[in-house]
Amino acid sequence: MSPILRKLSRDLPAMLGLGIVLFVLVIAIFGPMLAPYPEDAAASHLTRRLKPPSAAFPFGTDNLGRDIFSRVILGARGALSIALTVVSTAMLIGVPLGLIAGYRGGWVSEGIMRVTDVVLAIPQLVLALALAQLMSPSLESAMLALSLTYWPYFTRIVYAETRRLSASLFVDALRGIGAGSGRIVFLHILPNALSPVIVRATIGLGFTILVAAVLGFLGMGATPPAPDWGLAIAESRTYLPRAWWYATFPGLAILITVMGFNLLGDGLRDIVDPRIRRSR
């Protein structure tokens, strides 16, 4: 067992987080096989509208008679794929920019870091909402908007790491034996700067699920009849307080999933850098 896994296995909250993340991953992959009524992603059964939780429908049914338990399970795939797409796109933009800014210095670096500051100066949700609206609301624009507002976090981390590493002895040695900038940056600095990036990405996955749910809730993300958790909560509002289960269970799904990623991210952070205090 690698030392990282061994350390992680001693951290109970982090293991809980890992467990949740793996659980959600399994549900996302095998959702249609696990859900009792997989056809309820789109079908509607008007004869069994808004039924409270029972043995047949553990989480009750919604306004179109669809099994909420099945839809919560089916929603995992959407939530995870949005989060993965957004975070990896943000990494693809943010990491190279951070590497360039950190290694080059001068006006290129200044320019990149000032833009980063400006984007970070606006709360992500507000900027993402504005962007998504301007690109005409759809799931794709929501994902693009979230990516375009999340990359600065990676740029900032990679920038700091690259600055630190490019002053180190091994980089000097590489320059001495005539290695090119591209080789030094991508083959030697990047692997060494990766661990804080992975920590950020883990927490970012949870955070993105949360913000994507807000976008879905406000009608700027997933569109009906998609089994999206945020969208389901928005749809449920008309049927409250009678159908309390309609809003409750999708929200719990969001809570548990995001908690899993946060706990895992915190645990990884403690391993990567025990000095950094726990934060979002």
Added chain:
Amino acid sequence: MLRFVVRRCLLVLPSLLGLLVVTFLLIRVVPSDPAVAMAGDAATPEQIERLRQQYGLNRPIWEQFVSYVGKVATLDLGESAFSRRPVAVDIAQRLPATLMLTFCALAISVFVGVPLGVIAGLSHNAWPDYLLRVFSVMGIAVAAFWFAIMLQLLFSMELGWLPLRGEISATIPRPPRITGFMVIDAMIAGRFDVVADALRHLVLPAVTLSLGGLATIVRFTRAGVLDTMQQDFVFYERAMGYRRWRLNWIYVLRNSVTATVTQIGLLFGGLIAGGVVVESIFDWPGIGSYTVQAILTGDRQVMLAVTLLVGVVYAAVNILTDLVHGVLDPRLMERG
């Protein structure tokens, strides 16, 4: 002191200029042709051309930018396509409600979060600590809009203790608008029943909005206390027989809150973003619900103005945070 303040203010200027560029690009470049977008699908080419003339969209882009900056500097933020009123007027009217809500949420976060954080830190690895750690992880992971609905479900719909939405009951006549802050206006009018009603309306939105910040503050205060407890002066003062209470809640606390203060500054971003969601759920007549309305109706001028406002507030809060740091730790101010 003055040099410190001036320096911090100057450092913000490039960011503000950048903010202007970003918002300008958002509205002028993201849609391929803003005139077409503004005119709608049924517009004739002549109408589009007229719009282009009216908004100066046919001039070179840098000229448009300069006139945009000039307008912003004179608080001319354009007209809302939805309310047909100047955006600056709308914002000024809605700002007090948002300030009131944000202030209450922040107060809850700080006055509940700091003591809880100290308790967690003092009872390190005992059950209050475990409990508070679970709570702080959940507080960050919970979707505010869902939490708001759960609170409404329990306290308004089931128990009927607190009002469901709005700033004040529809049956109660509004006090004359003087400051714009409902609670203060009601006090001035001498209507304490209205004050009570307004306060009851504040509870659920403020609690919802405070949750994320509360969790963050508990976490950072706990970490700060754990750090401080290991310092020599605590050991010394304990050996000298200082009262436990005085030691923990004055000397330890003061040395533990530096990181928390930074977090309170950073929380503003979350409070503004959270306000967008919370206000629209509770029909709170502030900037947040204005933003959602603007986004849903595609009211570009308003979106632009709000983004700008948020950026400026954020910059101002950052300066303020630095100042509080300077007061807590005068060494920082010496260095400028």
